[in-house]
Amino acid sequence: MHTHLRKVFVCLLCISLLLTACAAPAAPTAAPAPTQPPAQPTAAPAQPTATPAEPCLIVGALYGGPKNDAGYNQAMAGSMAAMAKNIPCVKLIEAENVPDEAGAKTTMENMIRQGARLIFATAFNHQNPAFELSKTYKDVIFEHAGGWMMSDNFANYFGAPPNSWYAMGVAAGSMTKSNKLGFVAAFPLGWTITFINAFTLGARSVNPQAQTIVAYTFSWGDRTKEADTTNSLINQGVDVITMHVDSPSTVIGTAESRGVYSIGFQDLSAQQFAPQYWITGTGYTLGGKITWLTQSVIDKTWKPIFLRCGVKDGCMAIAPFGPKVPKEVQDKTLQAMKDTDDGKIVVFKGPIKDQSGAVKVAEGETLADDKLGSVNWFVEGVVGSPK
Amino acid sequence: MTAAVDRTRRERRLNRRIADAALRYLLMLLLALGLFGVILLLSGKNPLHAYADILRATLGSTYGFSEVLVAMTPMLITAMAVALPSRVGLINVGVEGQLYMGACLATWGALTFIDLPAWALLPLMVLLGMIGGAAWAFVPGYLKAIGLVNETITSLLLNSVAPKVVSFFIFGFWHGPMDTNKTANFVSAARLPTFFGTRVDLSLIFALALLVLFWYVMRYSRWGLEMRAIGGNPQAALRNGIPLKAYQVGIMCLGGAIAGLAGMALVSGYFGLLLANFSSGIGYMGFLISWLSFGDPLGVLLVSFLVSVITTGGNLLQLTQGLPYAAINILLALALYIVLARPTFVRGAK
Numbered sequence: 001m002h003t004h005l006r007k008v009f010v011c012l013l014c015i016s017l018l019l020t021a022c023a024a025p026a027a028p029t030a031a032p033a034p035t036q037p038p039a040q041p042t043a044a045p046a047q048p049t050a051t052p053a054e055p056c057l058i059v060g061a062l063y064g065g066p067k068n069d070a071g072y073n074q075a076m077a078g079s080m081a082a083m084a085k086n087i088p089c090v091k092l093i094e095a096e097n098v099p100d101e102a103g104a105k106t107t108m109e110n111m112i113r114q115g116a117r118l119i120f121a122t123a124f125n126h127q128n129p130a131f132e133l134s135k136t137y138k139d140v141i142f143e144h145a146g147g148w149m150m151s152d153n154f155a156n157y158f159g160a161p162p163n164s165w166y167a168m169g170v171a172a173g174s175m176t177k178s179n180k181l182g183f184v185a186a187f188p189l190g191w192t193i194t195f196i197n198a199f200t201l202g203a204r205s206v207n208p209q210a211q212t213i214v215a216y217t218f219s220w221g222d223r224t225k226e227a228d229t230t231n232s233l234i235n236q237g238v239d240v241i242t243m244h245v246d247s248p249s250t251v252i253g254t255a256e257s258r259g260v261y262s263i264g265f266q267d268l269s270a271q272q273f274a275p276q277y278w279i280t281g282t283g284y285t286l287g288g289k290i291t292w293l294t295q296s297v298i299d300k301t302w303k304p305i306f307l308r309c310g311v312k313d314g315c316m317a318i319a320p321f322g323p324k325v326p327k328e329v330q331d332k333t334l335q336a337m338k339d340t341d342d343g344k345i346v347v348f349k350g351p352i353k354d355q356s357g358a359v360k361v362a363e364g365e366t367l368a369d370d371k372l373g374s375v376n377w378f379v380e381g382v383v384g385s386p387k
Numbered sequence: 388m389t390a391a392v393d394r395t396r397r398e399r400r401l402n403r404r405i406a407d408a409a410l411r412y413l414l415m416l417l418l419a420l421g422l423f424g425v426i427l428l429l430s431g432k433n434p435l436h437a438y439a440d441i442l443r444a445t446l447g448s449t450y451g452f453s454e455v456l457v458a459m460t461p462m463l464i465t466a467m468a469v470a471l472p473s474r475v476g477l478i479n480v481g482v483e484g485q486l487y488m489g490a491c492l493a494t495w496g497a498l499t500f501i502d503l504p505a506w507a508l509l510p511l512m513v514l515l516g517m518i519g520g521a522a523w524a525f526v527p528g529y530l531k532a533i534g535l536v537n538e539t540i541t542s543l544l545l546n547s548v549a550p551k552v553v554s555f556f557i558f559g560f561w562h563g564p565m566d567t568n569k570t571a572n573f574v575s576a577a578r579l580p581t582f583f584g585t586r587v588d589l590s591l592i593f594a595l596a597l598l599v600l601f602w603y604v605m606r607y608s609r610w611g612l613e614m615r616a617i618g619g620n621p622q623a624a625l626r627n628g629i630p631l632k633a634y635q636v637g638i639m640c641l642g643g644a645i646a647g648l649a650g651m652a653l654v655s656g657y658f659g660l661l662l663a664n665f666s667s668g669i670g671y672m673g674f675l676i677s678w679l680s681f682g683d684p685l686g687v688l689l690v691s692f693l694v695s696v697i698t699t700g701g702n703l704l705q706l707t708q709g710l711p712y713a714a715i716n717i718l719l720a721l722a723l724y725i726v727l728a729r730p731t732f733v734r735g736a737k
Contacts, residue, residue, distance in 0.1 A: 066712065095705040097712040099667055101569070102658045105586075106454050107702055110444065114706050125568075125662065148565060187568050187663065188558055218554055219664060374564045387558050 055091035060111030062098040064123030071247030075267040075284040076122040082287025100125035155304035159316040162198040163340035164282035169202020170336040179209040182238035190374040214384030220246040230254040278322030419722035441700030453585035459695040463594035465673025468646035470682035481542025483670025484549035485520035489647025492519030494661040497577035505576040520647020521640040528639025532632040569662040579656035590652030602684040
């Protein structure tokens with residue numbers, strides 16, 4: 001009896017393993033392309049190892065989650081694909097679902113062993129291992145998305161989301177009827193808090209009554225928790241919802257099914273999950289800058305720079321508006337986007353008070369850009385704990 | 388004279404058992420690779436190239452082999468944390484949680500006693516890690532012993548609590564100014580020593596020592612005998628005067644302590660810091676490995692080795708063959724299914 005129980009148990013675990021394998025949306029292995037005939041092993045098409053022309057540069061890119069998550073990883077992978085298309089002589093090798101911290105080291109070492117001389121590490125927790133490897137491999141250039149460390153062969157790049165988040169806040173603040181906005185966040189990280197603050201400041205600039213209710217899932221990609229959190233926010237009366245997790249699909253899909261407005265982040269393709277109640281969204285479109293960085297490595301003109309770029313540089317974009325968004329709200333949102341980009345509106349300009357009413361940024365001062373990643377307080381109007 | 392003959396016979400039998408087991412697992416591996424090869428063919432890849440890549444990346448170089456050992460170490464320890472309680476009929480699904488609590492307490496030690504030298508700090512962290520894991524396992528063990536709740540349920544449910552406790556301490560007290568989801572890097576005295584410039588650290592020795600100790604105790608000691616008696620028939624064991632409840636609580640705690648050791652080894656050796664949600668299911672993998680190998684030390688070693696080769700080598704397939712990550716999970720699941728089915732290639736295999 002025990003062995004039976006044991007077999008059933010292990011069977012279940014195996015099935016769950018298989019299910020996770022297939023859970024990635026449209027995992028290509030699950031459905032082999034029907035057009036391809038089952039080739040003989042000997043007749044297999046030329047392997048990448050046997051490409052006739054030597055690539056001018058081998059670029060490694062690693063992602064923290066699946067490449068087709070309609071979110072952060074898709075946005076990052078999309079910009080890599082754009083680069084590979086722009087510079088055809090580059091050979092791009094990619095790895096998805098790369099684990100955190102020490103786990104990412106193996107992947108990057110393998111990439112270097114495959115000849116990669118430029119590595120894009122795109123997950124938050126890839127920064128430390130990439131930086132450590134950059135000390136060992138002096139001839140390899142590392143670029144991290146959104147980090148802050150710098151050295152001779154280590155730099156970072158990212159979009160500048162605070163301005164777009166301010167515009168998203170303007171849209172949300174104009175659309176809400178209950179004056180309660182929901183924000184599903186993965187972790188209380190410095191950047192996440194900055195996004196929430198910018199969003200809230202934007203919302204309150206058009207609707208001083210607006211509040212942002214923050215709830216964490218403590219995971220970048222736990223779909224069950226994301227759905228639960230979204231539902232409980234909606235049950236509290238929230239009527240516009242947005243998020244900072246890897247894939248916006250669950251939160252947006254759940255909001256849509258409850259008839260609640262949503263605002264997307266990370267990748268513009270999130271709109272497909274909310275045909276009705278989509279307001280707008282912002283996402284990363286870093287293909288141009290990645291192309292530029294890669295070209296500079298090929299031309300041997302690469303220098304370590306702390307690269308941040310916004311909507312007007314083409315690094316971030318605003319998604320089309322949904323069908324229920326009135327023209328005046330659309331105009332207001334686009335105007336806010338333009339004003340922040342032109343510097344007419346500075347998002348973190350004082351006076352800014354925190355939740356307790358204490359002044360955090362005094363009149364006439366501005367929160368410096370390099371401080372935005374380590375903010376540990378919420379502005380007035382946010383409900384939730386920054387810890 | 389007879390004793391010597393006995394011994395050689397026993398040695399020969401043991402050798403044959405090892406050879407049989409190795410052959411059996413090798414054949415199972417080949418079958419799994421054959422099936423996965425079909426999937427590769429269907430998606431237009433050359434399986435021979437893919438397998439050559441896996442072999443080159445794992446067993447073909449010192450670096451690759453060291454990475455396999457690095458991946459295998461926590462699996463070995465967590466599998467022991469399941470195998471031990473299973474001998475007295477306890478199903479410890481809570482390794483994941485016990486691992487987190489062990490890591491949590493060990494981290495507290497590493498962050499508090501930063502001035503201690505390594506020879507004092509590391510044993511202290513080992514001890515703290517084991518206490519953390521044992522304390523977490525005590526709850527299900529005790530509830531089981533007093534006949535209140537089944538340990539399978541409680542230990543499983545506690546798995547989702549432990550990462551929250553870790554997150555509470557990281558986000559509340561231990562995080563750095565920018566990296567808010569992890570602690571600062573440990574001081575070097577709090578890091579397990581590594582060997583030959585690879586990432587293989589002392590915890591591999593812990594794991595192998597545990598494996599041998601487990602095998603020896605189960606086979607040659609009174610405790611082993613009593614535990615087997617409990618596993619066979621708890622009521623009969625009780626009537627024979629074996630302290631059933633004490634064993635249930637004690638063995639569950641010991642299993643938890645081993646899981647806590649795995650947590651300590653991960654933060655002190657592999658990561659060198661404590662990260663929120665660091666484990667990514669190592670505890671569950673240990674559970675799977677232990678049950679697939681029927682808690683047999685040799686089987687645990689072979690299955691963990693197989694799983695590590697697939698995961699380390701499989702990651703490379705993304706780079707060389709452009710396969711998606713999901714492909715590796717499929718290969719792993721196939722391999723585990725076949726180990727589960729245990730086809731009888733060899734006489735005596737069950």
